[in-house]
Every structure is written in C-alpha cells, then in structure tokens.
Amino acid sequence: MAKQITVKLDPPIKAEFVKSASRTSECPKISVPEFAFIGRSNVGKSSLINCLANNSGLAKISGRPGKTQLINHFTMDAGLWSLVDLPGYGYAKVSKVQREIFSKMISHYLKNRKNLVNVFVLIDGRLEPQKKDIDFIRNLGEWRIPFSLVFTKLDKLSSSAFGKNQAAFKRKMLQEWENIPPMYLTSAETALGRVELIESIRKLTIELSPLLLEEINNSEISLG
Numbered sequence: 001m002a003k004q005i006t007v008k009l010d011p012p013i014k015a016e017f018v019k020s021a022s023r024t025s026e027c028p029k030i031s032v033p034e035f036a037f038i039g040r041s042n043v044g045k046s047s048l049i050n051c052l053a054n055n056s057g058l059a060k061i062s063g064r065p066g067k068t069q070l071i072n073h074f075t076m077d078a079g080l081w082s083l084v085d086l087p088g089y090g091y092a093k094v095s096k097v098q099r100e101i102f103s104k105m106i107s108h109y110l111k112n113r114k115n116l117v118n119v120f121v122l123i124d125g126r127l128e129p130q131k132k133d134i135d136f137i138r139n140l141g142e143w144r145i146p147f148s149l150v151f152t153k154l155d156k157l158s159s160s161a162f163g164k165n166q167a168a169f170k171r172k173m174l175q176e177w178e179n180i181p182p183m184y185l186t187s188a189e190t191a192l193g194r195v196e197l198i199e200s201i202r203k204l205t206i207e208l209s210p211l212l213l214e215e216i217n218n219s220e221i222s223l224g
C-alpha cells in the first residue's frame with residue numbers, strides 16, 4: 001500500500017551545515033539518502049538550498065560565479081536526508097587547471113558516493129539550451145546517475161518567455177534521450193517550486209531509506 005507522506009513546511013525544514021569536503025573520501029560517513037544540486041556557476045544552487053531550508057545564511061551565495069568550491073554537506077529534516085551543494089561546472093574565468101580539478105572532484109563524487117540517490121541539475125530558466133548543460137547531462141546518462149532538471153530564476157522572466165526556453169530544452173534533450181526527466185520550475189526569490197521539490201525528495205527518502213540501508217550494510221565498501 002502506498003505510504004502517506006505529510007509535508008510540514010511550517011515550522012521550516014530543520015537544516016544544518018555539516019562539512020565541506022575537497023574529495024569524496026572526506027565526505028561525511030553517513031547512510032541516509034543524499035541529493036546533490038549541480039549546475040553551471042551562478043545558476044542559483046546555493047540560493048535554492050537556502051530557499052529549501054528557509055535560511056538565507058546556510059549556503060554561501062555570491063553574485064560572482066565560482067563561489068562554491070567544495071562539496072558542501074547539509075543535513076536536512078533533522079538528519080533524515082542529506083543535501084549537497086556542489087561547485088558549478090564550466091566556469092570560464094577560473095584557470096584550465098582549476099576547472100579540471102573541479103571537474104574531477106565532481107565526477108568522482110557523483111560516480112562513487114554510495115548513498116547518492118538523485119542529482120538535481122539546475123538550469124537557468126532565462127537561457128536557451130546551453131551546450132555545457134546538455135554535455136553534463138549526457139555524462140550523467142553515461143554514468144547511469146538518476147537526475148531531475150530544476151529550472152531556476154523564474155521570477156526574472158515572463159511565463160511565455162520561459163515556456164519557449166523550456167520547450168527548446170525538451171526538444172534538445174529528445175534528440176538524444178528517449179524520455180524527459182522530472183522537471184521543477186523554481187525561484188529562490190519567490191520560493192516557487194519549494195514545496196514540490198521538498199515533497200519529492202521526502203517521498204524518495206521514505207521509499208529508499210530501508211533499501212539503501214540494506215545495500216550499504218551488505219556492501220564491503222565503506223562510504224566515501
């Protein structure tokens with residue numbers, strides 16, 4: 001029988017910063033379902049995490065791209081699930097060497113983190129499909145990592161302008177994917193999409209927790 005999920009957003013979701021790691025082996029040794037936010041620099045990953053947590057000081061935000069440089073872990077819903085803020089990919093203004101380091105750090109984390117359940121790829125809703133996003137999503141497919149798409153900054157454009165961008169993004173994806181993944185429409189400014197995102201993460205957490213725990217307990221490989 002399907003479980004009933006009750007979403008209580010008031011009082012706000014209990015969120016706390018845990019630690020920043022520069023490599024997967026330094027990530028917290030935890031077995032709760034983990035969700036990661038990824039996307040190009042400045043797309044609004046840290047802002048959306050703060051919006052979910054209803055705490056503007058939780059993740060560091062900056063108008064300058066490249067603010068988040070480490071794998072930042074937050075425990076959510078008083079430790080029921082974990083949320084990760086990753087550095088942005090493809091930021092042109094950092095050196096090639098630094099970009100390579102970020103890219104290796106991100107891909108190693110994504111491919112090796114045992115309790116990672118789903119990756120939320122953030123896409124700037126104001127833009128037409130960007131090659132860097134499409135390329136990154138292709139990598140996720142090759143690595144067989146489940147993902148959803150989260151369009152950000154929707155407060156900054158009209159719904160018809162966004163509708164065009166979203167349709168173009170879908171068309172682009174359908175050139176190489178059979179299905180379109182779940183999509184969320186968000187704004188960290190207005191909290192659009194906050195309830196939907198939290199609801200689906202909580203659903204997945206509840207569905208997956210026992211399975212995930214069993215898998216991790218049966219695994220010889222430690223987390224990290």
Ligand SMILES: Nc1nc2c(ncn2[C@@H]2O[C@H](COP(=O)(O)OP(=O)(O)OP(=O)(O)O)[C@@H](O)[C@H]2O)c(=O)[nH]1
Nearest residue numbers: 041042043044045046047062066067068088153188
């Ligand atoms: N209007 C508006 N501005 C936003 C929204 N989300 C983020 N911003 C702004 O966009 C800029 C970048 O936000 P961040 O949350 O730091 O972006 P990020 O993806 O974490 O960036 P990096 O850590 O550099 O990869 C900041 O100036 C935010 O205030 C949104 O939904 N609406």
Ligand SMILES: [Mg+2]
Nearest residue numbers: 045046067068
């Ligand atoms: Mg950030």
